[in-house]
Amino acid sequence: MSSMNVNETSNDDIEQWRREWMLPTDVTFLNHGSFGPSPYQVHRTRKAWMDKLERQPMDFLIRQFEGHLDGSLEQLAKFVGTKSHNLIWVDNATFAMNIVAASVKLEPGDEVLLTDHEYGAVQRIWRHVCDKTGAKLVTAKMPALLDSTDEMIDSLFAGVTEKTKLIVVSHVTSPTAVIFPVQEICRRAKKLGIRVCVDGPHALAMLPVNLSEIGCDYYCVSCHKWLSAPFGTGFLYVHSKWQNELVSPIVSWGKSLGGNPPSWKDEFQWMGTRDPSAFLTVPTAIEFLEEFGLDRFRDHGHALVQFTREELLKLSTNAPLTTDSPTWYSTMVSIPLPDSVQPTSKPGLLHPLQQKLWDDYKIEVLVTTFRDRVYLRVSAYIYNTQEQMEYLVNAVKTCVGAGG
Numbered sequence: 001m002s003s004m005n006v007n008e009t010s011n012d013d014i015e016q017w018r019r020e021w022m023l024p025t026d027v028t029f030l031n032h033g034s035f036g037p038s039p040y041q042v043h044r045t046r047k048a049w050m051d052k053l054e055r056q057p058m059d060f061l062i063r064q065f066e067g068h069l070d071g072s073l074e075q076l077a078k079f080v081g082t083k084s085h086n087l088i089w090v091d092n093a094t095f096a097m098n099i100v101a102a103s104v105k106l107e108p109g110d111e112v113l114l115t116d117h118e119y120g121a122v123q124r125i126w127r128h129v130c131d132k133t134g135a136k137l138v139t140a141k142m143p144a145l146l147d148s149t150d151e152m153i154d155s156l157f158a159g160v161t162e163k164t165k166l167i168v169v170s171h172v173t174s175p176t177a178v179i180f181p182v183q184e185i186c187r188r189a190k191k192l193g194i195r196v197c198v199d200g201p202h203a204l205a206m207l208p209v210n211l212s213e214i215g216c217d218y219y220c221v222s223c224h225k226w227l228s229a230p231f232g233t234g235f236l237y238v239h240s241k242w243q244n245e246l247v248s249p250i251v252s253w254g255k256s257l258g259g260n261p262p263s264w265k266d267e268f269q270w271m272g273t274r275d276p277s278a279f280l281t282v283p284t285a286i287e288f289l290e291e292f293g294l295d296r297f298r299d300h301g302h303a304l305v306q307f308t309r310e311e312l313l314k315l316s317t318n319a320p321l322t323t324d325s326p327t328w329y330s331t332m333v334s335i336p337l338p339d340s341v342q343p344t345s346k347p348g349l350l351h352p353l354q355q356k357l358w359d360d361y362k363i364e365v366l367v368t369t370f371r372d373r374v375y376l377r378v379s380a381y382i383y384n385t386q387e388q389m390e391y392l393v394n395a396v397k398t399c400v401g402a403g404g
């Protein structure tokens, strides 16, 4: 097996950083992309905020809450290249996407365009809205091999008609782990007067995200994936053009409880009493990654999944989804498995290979299906090592009967 192209001197140091996570040492956790656990530093900050809330909840929730929430949003806004005025805190990307779906006015005959790489729950949200409004859901099929940005964008825009009202596209796709050229998509959509909603939970931290440069209308995020912020943190970016038409799924006071001037965010800030400690901790997660080094985190993860991709592609002649380039994948990659590994016929259950990798090897990794082919989606984070990737490769080889 060839050796990974990672800076050797950084490995001892990585070992130190690994200790920041409470992951059990006998578990090989290669699915930060589904659920990204937080480092201890983030837990400690959250606990400190919870203590403040518990110590004097009246003071905290009535006098301090809005100022603290705005303060943490300011830091997040800097990290994603926009003004905090354009962002609201939500629990997760699903919540954010539901707000967009409730807010975009669709008439019978209008069209919503998705790619065929979108996350299942996102497809379901838009199917639901289209069924309710009489709009049509159109799915654009992307090229079998993604090696040209222009070709990818042309395939998407082949699905556009004069009825297209909205394009929904992932920044980094879920089943296929592909980076989509969202900035170019937004530029082209803008010329046609079509709004773009970017589904971005994997992109935050995995890629540099600059919302002013991307130029989308909406951007939906979970911070509990690659940013390693506490579970239950996400945000929604809304372009200033659409902020006043945003509809909240929850009706509460609809005004600042601290007496601040009215704002489009009023419906979203106070959704009844909640524990805000997770949102207030997001800046610590940003600082943690910045301390490690964002480029270093991305290079480390990319090198690990690139190695794994190269090794597992040797198991069959099945073609990869993209060319081997950081243009198309970053710290997560989906690798086609041999055809002997069949899609599961029991929806709702884990794929038998995923179950076996857990039962026999204590490996957490995603086995997923795309266009009737089974893929292994591997995520690599700061705490993952070359040895873990070799362990995975050997385990997969054994499981699919290719020796070990």
Ligand SMILES: Cc1ncc(COP(=O)(O)O)c(C=O)c1O
Residues within 6 Å of the ligand: 033, 034, 092, 093, 094, 095, 118, 119, 121, 122, 170, 172, 173, 174, 199, 200, 201, 202, 222
């Ligand atoms: C592309 C994509 N969109 C949306 C979601 C939903 O994220 P959450 O469960 O945090 O709301 C996911 C989750 O994996 C995803 O991969």
